[in-house]
Amino acid sequence: MLDEAWTLTPGVALRPEPFGALAYHFGNRRLTFLKRPELVAVVRSLGDAPTVRSALTAAGVPVAHFPAYLEALRGLAATDMIRPRNPS
């Protein structure tokens, strides 16, 4: 995942909250909590970043924390909140 291109799924809205954000998927109607503001920044920037790695770096996430962020991102992928971007 780290060197792949991903994006916030179209039809998913992020609502800012003190702890991070609520993500709501209008398609499957799932609600998920993004529990860190840094994670919200990463998710928002995925679509414009060449890779997940560059999105993490741009958000200032230390390399040592990448595994925890990747786990969170995989969780979001499992409910289709984010999805791989087709190479163009």
Next chain:
Amino acid sequence: MSLIEQFELGLDAPICLTWELTYACNLSCVHCLSSSGRRDPRELTTAQCEAVIDELQAMQVFYVNVGGGEPTVRPDFWYLLEYAVAHQVGVKFSTNGVRITPERAAFLAGTDYVDVQVSLDGATAAVNDRVRGEGSFALATRALDHLAAAGFRDAKVSVVVTRENVGQLDDFKAIADRYGATLRLTRLRPSGRGADVWDELHPTAEQQRQLYQWLLRAGEKVLTGDSFFHLAGYGQPLPGLNLCGAGRVVCLIDPIGDVYACPFAIHDQFLAGSVLEPGGFAGVWRDSELFRDLRSVHSGGACTSCGSYDACRGGCMAAKFFTGLPLDGPDPECVHGYAEPALAAAGRIAPSPSQDHSHRGAPVRLALGPTRLCDQSPLVPAGGGR
């Protein structure tokens, strides 16, 4: 800070908002949480409802639970439904089924972001109609028939668990399965007319334990609206947030635009403001004194020393309030029985309701009277009213 602790401090907008569109209802259920029946002349106009929806869209309230009364008896109900969906506010509405014709069912099946919840409080007509009124079982199942025939997917069968239907949980599940629907079970609260029948209808301690075990078995496949978090005191938490969300993650907008802390707390004491104030709904949600107070750190009171406090958080605020118990003490249905002395205490006074839209001359309480025909005098019509 854990997510639960964050939630206790409140969110920028509700996650789950209930909006009762009208107090008008064709039924007179004995346990109606909003004492509905007659339309309130101050009911929000179509334009005022549109303004509320616009605000919900701006606040990113992604869906709203619409109820009543019977929301579908509002002439502009279908228009408002489409308006909300077109403004990215999904609608889950509760109905007794009265207006779910084959044509409406087809319309609903073709509309995205709409969920329909049909109320049924007995798996048989006998059990259901005693609480919801004669013919109401047929009304609900006819609506479910129409929805299924129209291809509406995953309707909800919504059941308030009572002493009389708690033995039918498997039957309710079978009914939901038959319609390709999802079962939703919620707690009977002593709110509205529910206060009049709570003593007779709330599950016994033994039944509560059965319900808890059933919910653990049924797991994620049954919805509960997080309403049984007081049962977490038995040990294992049930799926859901397991906290009182009043004024923190949930609230209620009533038919005249008044905003209450929760759908089960329609009382002046929990009135936060009105959507008609200059600041609108957002102003009430963010700045009302009541909601600020609910979001502040509260003492667990008498419950603090209990080993289950972290699990049940003291239970349901509305259940305590409407049974006349202190808000910082145990829930009236505390699984350890810690509310029993206070419930039995002489001089306990349940608060008088601050609104009542019940149909006049409909002595709904009597529907819980004798069940066997021979208990009634053949000369005096005991079912009341008619």
